[in-house]
Amino acid sequence: MAIGDLIRDLRRxxxxxxxGLADAVNDAYRTTLTREYVSKWERNxxxxxxxxxxxxxxxxxxxLAVLEGEVNRRRFLTDVAATAIAPVVASDLLTTGFAARLQGGPSTDxxxxxxxxxxxDYMSLGANDIQRRVAGELVVVQQQLDQPRLWSVASRLMTLYAKTFPGSDGSKAVGWYRMAAQAADESGDVDxxxxxxxxxxxxxxxxxxxxGVADMLADQAMAISKRPSxxxxxxxxxxxxxAAIRGDHDSARRLLTEGRRVFDVAASYEQTSDYAVPYWRMNxxxxxxxxxxGDEKTAVDAQDAARRELPPELPRFATHLEMHRGLMLARSGDKHGGAQYAQTALNQLPPEKHSLTLRMLMDEIKA
Known part of the structure; x- marks a missing residue:
């Protein structure tokens, strides 16, 4: 089976x-793949x-072995497509949603x-894996929004879903963040x-x-409650x-001091959850x-402190720390060396562990 035929069948x-396939690749990897090029692949x-x-x-x-021909492609499609690679397509989503409404859906607990x-899972899995799973959950929970606590659940699922899109894409990530904030307001849950x-x-x-959206949402959060959380x-x-990106270094340092004060009260003991901020993550x-x-001493101290407590099953965050060093080099004047250092760190991380955030950080270092 030719590679183009396989890509076409998997896409369908x-x-x-x-x-849509070109957009999905571009969203995940910050590339410029076009529909025309996908068409050339599919026509071999x-x-x-x-x-x-x-x-x-x-x-x-x-x-990857299937795409590279190391596994029989036609047999893979025939034997496994209905289970291992079948997506949550529209009909499945509709069925799941109506079933949730008729049967009451999962309990709040x-x-x-x-x-x-x-x-x-978010801490170790790729954005694509999380995105597909959470999309299905959102279809289910939207059938149960007659309870305030489930608006709280929905708002947190929306926030996680938003994280699977590049933050620079206002039509996706920012739209979901705004909707998550509205859903949380419906819950009446201050936290x-x-x-x-x-x-x-x-x-x-x-x-x-x-x-601008980041500032707006931060200001709203700080206005809702001053209680450390x-x-x-x-x-x-x-x-x-x-503030740091805009060049307002005084405000950035003041906010860092305030953040450390709140962290001292609200820090997490849990180490590996997106809903936690333990010592290593704060660093x-x-x-x-x-x-x-451009504060090299504070940066290096934070990197060393983070490494001492970073769970070994989270190599993506170790890559973040190495890329921060690349950014420091670039900002100190060694632009080529900084970009090369960061790219080497990124290349050492298996591709399936890459995240949208890492790719955006790489763009910032190169710029």
């Missing part, structure tokens, strides 16, 4: 157009390079357990209202994307990053902020 199984006019095969493997959720699992806004602010501020901490640190936030400020 996902319910994607040729342009041009063969994808190994780099693009790896990217298609991730986006289409198939083993079960939803909280699901959120805890997603919070852990949820602060948390979803703070999480959005640190996500956008760390990525250096949509800074992880949501407030995220909001403060997100606003610190936007990852600080490391990048200090690198952006």
């Amino acid at each position: 199984a996902r319910g994607l157009s040729q342009g 006019k041009v063969a994808p390079t190994r780099v693009y095969l790896a990217r298609l493997s991730s986006v289409l959720d198939v083993p 079960l939803w909280e357990e699901k959120l805890a699992t997603y919070g852990t 949820a209202r602060v948390w979803v806004r703070g999480r959005a602010a640190i996500a956008l501020g760390y990525e250096g994307a949509s800074l 992880l949501g407030l901490l995220n909001a403060i640190m997100g606003k610190a990053h936007t 990852v936030f600080t490391s990048l902020l200090a690198a952006r400020l």
Whole structure:
């Protein structure tokens, strides 16, 4: 079976157009793939390079060995497509949604357990894996929004879903962050209202994307409640990053001091959840902020502190720290050396562990 025929069949199984497949690759890898080029692949006019095969493997959720021909492609499609690679297509989503409405759906406690699992999985899985799973959950939970607590669940799922899109894409990530904030308001849960806004602010501020939205959501979180919490901490640190990127170093340093004060009260003991900010993660936030400020001593101290407690099962965050060093080199004047250092660190991380945030950080270093 020719590679072009396989790409076409996998794309159709996902319910994607040729342009949709190109967009999915571009969203995940910050590339400029076009519909026309996908068409050339599918007509076997041009063969994808190994780099693009790896990217298609991730986006289409198939083993790279299948795309490279090491596994019989036709047998793979015939024997496995209905289970291993079948996407949550429209008909499945509709069935799931109506079934949830008719049967009542998961209990609130079960939803909280699901959120805890997603919070852990997010730290180690790729954006595409999380995105597909959370999309299905959102279809289910929207059938149960007659309870305020489930608006809180929905708001946190929306925030996680938003994180799977590049923050610079206002039509996707920012739109979901705004909707998550509205959903949290429907819940009447102060902690949820602060948390979803703070999480959005640190996500956008760390990525250096949509800074106006990051500031707005951070300001809203800080106005809702001054009580020390992880949501407030995220909001403060997100606003610190936007200030640093804009060149307002005094405000960034003041916010870092405030963030440390809140962290001292609200820090997490849990180590590996997106809903937690333990010591090592606070130092990852600080490391990048200090690198952006040109404060080498603070950055290096934060990097060393983070490495001492960083769980070994989270290599992506170790890559973040190395790339922060690349940013420091670039900002000190060694632009080529900084970019090369960061790119080497990124290349050492398996492609399936790459994240949208890492790719945006690489763009910032090169710029």
